[in-house]
Amino acid sequence: MAPTSETLTAERILAATEEVLRRHGPAKATVVDVARALGVSHGSVYRHFRTKAALREAVTKRWLDRTTGVLAAIVAAPGLDPETRVREWLAALFAAKRRKAFDDPELFATYSVLTTETAETVVGEHIADLTGQLTEIVRTGAEAGAFTVEDPATTAGALFRATDRFHDPHYAREWELPGVEGEFEALVDLLIRGLRARD
Amino acid sequence: MAPTSETLTAERILAATEEVLRRHGPAKATVVDVARALGVSHGSVYRHFRTKAALREAVTKRWLDRTTGVLAAIVAAPGLDPETRVREWLAALFAAKRRKAFDDPELFATYSVLTTETAETVVGEHIADLTGQLTEIVRTGAEAGAFTVEDPATTAGALFRATDRFHDPHYAREWELPGVEGEFEALVDLLIRGLRARD
DNA sequence: GGAATGACAGGTATTGAAATCTGTCAGCTG
DNA sequence: CAGCTGACAGATTTCAATACCTGTCATTCC
CATH class of the missing domain: 1.10.10.60 (Homeodomain-like)
Structure with missing residues (x-):
C-alpha cells in the first residue's frame, strides 16, 4: 500500500x-x-519476529512501557514527602490507564485482549516493574521515618493489589462512572493512614 | 429422564x-x-420463569445468596472486637469464594460466566448486600471508638474494593498460588491499620 | 379449571466445505 | 550476500446451509 x-x-x-x-x-x-x-x-x-505471538507480545510490551516512564519520574522526583509521593504515583497510574481507555477505546479494548494472552510474560514483567517502583517509594519513605512497614516489597505489593480496581483493565468500564474519583481518594486515604509511622 | x-x-x-x-x-x-x-x-x-435470562438470573442469585448467610453470622456475632470482626469477615468472604472455586471448578467457571451476564442486576445486588454488611461492621466499630472514619459506607466501599483481588472471580486462578495467604494478611493488616482510631 | 403439553414461527448455534492465515524455505534481487 | 520474495503445507477461520433453541399459545389432561 x-x-x-x-x-x-x-x-x-x-x-x-x-x-x-x-x-x-x-x-x-x-x-x-x-x-x-x-x-x-x-x-x-x-x-x-519469529512468530505472530512474539509480534503481539512485542507490541503489547511497547504499549505498556509507555506508561512506565511517566511513573518513574515520580519515583525519582526530588522534594516530595513520602505520603505525597505514594499518592501521586497511584494517582498517576490511575490517570494514565484511564486516559488510555478514554482517548482510544478501540485500541484499549484491543490491548485488553492482548494482555490476557500474554499475562504470564509481558504483563507479569510490567507488574513487576510497577511494584518495583512502588517498593522504592515505600522503602525510602520507611527510611525517612514517615512509614512503618515490615518489608517494603510486601507492603508495595499490598498497595498495588489494593488498587487493582483502578488500574486493572478488567475494571475499565467503571472508570467513567460518576463518583470514581471519590472512591479512589477514599481508598488511597485509607491506605496511606495504614502506612503512617506509629510510635 | x-x-x-x-x-x-x-x-x-x-x-x-x-x-x-x-x-x-x-x-x-x-x-x-x-x-x-x-x-x-x-x-x-x-x-x-418468563425467559431463559430470568432463569439464569434466578439460579445465579441462588448461588450468590449461599455465601451471604455465612457472612451475616459474623456481622451479628457477639463479643468480637471491631478489628477482629473486620478481619474475620474479610477472611470468611475470601475463604467462601475460594472454596467454591476449588471444590467444583466446572460449576465455578460456569457461574463466573453467568455473573458477567447479570453484572448489572443480580451481581449488583449481591455486592450491595456485602458492602451493606461491611458498612454495619465499620459503623459499630466507629461507634465503639475503635475506628476513625468519616462515613462508614464510604470506608466499607473502600475496604471491599481494596480486597477485590480476593473475592472477584476474575482473579480466581491466583487464589491457589503459593503465598496468597500471606498477601491477603499483609493487605488486611494495612487496611486495619488505616481504620484504627487516631487521637 | 389450573397445570401441562407440543406444534410452531422466528432467531441463534452447529457443521463441514472453501478460503485464508501462519510459518518455512529455496531462490531472487539490488 | 544480506535482505526480501512468494509458493507451499498444515492449521485456522469464514460462510452458508441445516439443525436446534426460545418463547408463545391453542389444545389436552387430570
Whole structure:
C-alpha cells in the first residue's frame, strides 16, 4: 500500500502492527495485514519476529512501557514527602490507564485482549516493574521515618493489589462512572493512614 | 429422564438448572435440557420463569445468596472486637469464594460466566448486600471508638474494593498460588491499620 | 379449571466445505 | 550476500446451509 523506501525496522513493524490492530481488532489482525500496510511481504515480518505471538507480545510490551516512564519520574522526583509521593504515583497510574481507555477505546479494548494472552510474560514483567517502583517509594519513605512497614516489597505489593480496581483493565468500564474519583481518594486515604509511622 | 411425580416448583427447576449447567456449561445448557432433566416439557419451565435470562438470573442469585448467610453470622456475632470482626469477615468472604472455586471448578467457571451476564442486576445486588454488611461492621466499630472514619459506607466501599483481588472471580486462578495467604494478611493488616482510631 | 403439553414461527448455534492465515524455505534481487 | 520474495503445507477461520433453541399459545389432561 504505502511502499516506503525506508529500511524495515522492528519499530516500523510494531507501529504498523498497532495501526492494524486498531483498525481490525485483535481477532482479525493478521501478519499479512501488517505486511500489506508496510508494502512488504509477510515473510519479511517473520525476519524480525519469529512468530505472530512474539509480534503481539512485542507490541503489547511497547504499549505498556509507555506508561512506565511517566511513573518513574515520580519515583525519582526530588522534594516530595513520602505520603505525597505514594499518592501521586497511584494517582498517576490511575490517570494514565484511564486516559488510555478514554482517548482510544478501540485500541484499549484491543490491548485488553492482548494482555490476557500474554499475562504470564509481558504483563507479569510490567507488574513487576510497577511494584518495583512502588517498593522504592515505600522503602525510602520507611527510611525517612514517615512509614512503618515490615518489608517494603510486601507492603508495595499490598498497595498495588489494593488498587487493582483502578488500574486493572478488567475494571475499565467503571472508570467513567460518576463518583470514581471519590472512591479512589477514599481508598488511597485509607491506605496511606495504614502506612503512617506509629510510635 | 427422571419422571418424578412431585409437583414442579421453582426450587426444583433451579436445582435441575444448576445440574444441567454443571454438566453442559453455560454456553450449551438449554431450557430444553432442564425440562428433560425434570421429565417435563420446556413449556412447563416457562410457566415458572418468563425467559431463559430470568432463569439464569434466578439460579445465579441462588448461588450468590449461599455465601451471604455465612457472612451475616459474623456481622451479628457477639463479643468480637471491631478489628477482629473486620478481619474475620474479610477472611470468611475470601475463604467462601475460594472454596467454591476449588471444590467444583466446572460449576465455578460456569457461574463466573453467568455473573458477567447479570453484572448489572443480580451481581449488583449481591455486592450491595456485602458492602451493606461491611458498612454495619465499620459503623459499630466507629461507634465503639475503635475506628476513625468519616462515613462508614464510604470506608466499607473502600475496604471491599481494596480486597477485590480476593473475592472477584476474575482473579480466581491466583487464589491457589503459593503465598496468597500471606498477601491477603499483609493487605488486611494495612487496611486495619488505616481504620484504627487516631487521637 | 389450573397445570401441562407440543406444534410452531422466528432467531441463534452447529457443521463441514472453501478460503485464508501462519510459518518455512529455496531462490531472487539490488 | 544480506535482505526480501512468494509458493507451499498444515492449521485456522469464514460462510452458508441445516439443525436446534426460545418463547408463545391453542389444545389436552387430570
